[in-house]
Amino acid sequence: MFINFGFEDNLEIYILEIKIGNNIQKQQLQGTSDMVQLQFMQLMQEVGNTNQSIRIRISRQEEIWNQYSQSRKILENYIQFANKSYMNSFASEFKEA
Secondary structure, eight states, rough: OOOOSSSGGGEEEEEEEEEEEEEEEEEEEOHHHHHHHHHHHHHHHHHHHHHHHEEEEEEEEEEEEEEEETEEEEEEEEEEEEEEHHHHHGGGSSSSS
């Protein structure tokens, strides 16, 4: 017997980037926005409680219609979090130009 809960209909693809010091790891996540949000919030708590310099960033691409140019455009939506140790070590990454 197969039960369809409808989760596969709302799956989105996200890219999770974890930067520890100068090393960057990227991985692809797939899930509902609620599931991915919960995972990211748990990861933020873990990163906030460590002394290692860590920044995490999650992003998702969204295709929109540009009515002015009559073409599709890809937008990247992201959120990032850095712990205090990372902010002290790499503060220049967060300064506005």
